[in-house]
Amino acid sequence: MKYNLPKLSYSYDALEPFIDAKTMEIHYTKHHQTYVDKLNEALSKHPELSDKPIEELLKNLGNAPEDTRNALKNHGGGHLNHSLFWQLLKKEVKISNNFLKVINKEFESLDKFKEEFTNAAMMRFGSGWAWLVIHEDHLDVISTANQDSPLMDGCLGA
Numbered sequence: 001m002k003y004n005l006p007k008l009s010y011s012y013d014a015l016e017p018f019i020d021a022k023t024m025e026i027h028y029t030k031h032h033q034t035y036v037d038k039l040n041e042a043l044s045k046h047p048e049l050s051d052k053p054i055e056e057l058l059k060n061l062g063n064a065p066e067d068t069r070n071a072l073k074n075h076g077g078g079h080l081n082h083s084l085f086w087q088l089l090k091k092e093v094k095i096s097n098n099f100l101k102v103i104n105k106e107f108e109s110l111d112k113f114k115e116e117f118t119n120a121a122m123m124r125f126g127s128g129w130a131w132l133v134i135h136e137d138h139l140d141v142i143s144t145a146n147q148d149s150p151l152m153d154g155c156l157g158a
Contacts, residue, residue: 003036003043003054005029006083015089028086035078035147042071054080058151077147081129106139116141 008028013021043050046065049057054076057064064072095103100110107113113132120143121130128145142150 002050003039003079005033005036006086008086010089015091018091019089027082032079032082032086035075035082038071039075039079042068042075055151058149061152073152074147077149077152080149080151081147102139113141 005028011021012024012028015024039054046068049064049068057072057076058080061069061073095110103110103113107116117130117132120141124130124143124145126145128143128148130141130143131150133140133142133150144150144152
């Protein structure tokens with residue numbers, strides 16, 4: 001499997017005024033494309049890994065060949081995180097009543113959830129990500145450094 005840049009379902013200017021078209025274009029065509037290229041380059045050394053979904057590779061990072069592990073973590077994580085990022089970016093988000101009930105139960109209110117999520121993102125030193133993670137019995141807001149993913153061992157504090 002060769003990884004590819006996912007297709008955007010909107011134009012580069014669709015998120016203006018929040019994110020300008022040039023920033024979107026550069027981030028998508030240069031930044032994310034580099035993650036994809038470097039991931040494919042790393043996997044070319046280990047064709048036995050090339051048919052595995054990126055989620056599986058990241059969940060089992062400790063089992064990856066040592067000479068490929070850092071590239072998988074950094075470039076594979078960057079590719080997966082950005083692929084999710086593009087899908088989730090929207091000007092307006094409609095929250096279902098069921099999900100709002102869960103948010104209110106876990107965080108007391110939507111505003112408190114937004115505050116906790118924003119704090120997780122803003123308190124991250126350097127680059128990283130803020131995540132809403134769904135566990136079997138609760139939700140959790142976490143932050144990961146660089147291109148780390150909640151799928152990777154140790155990112156959930158477990």
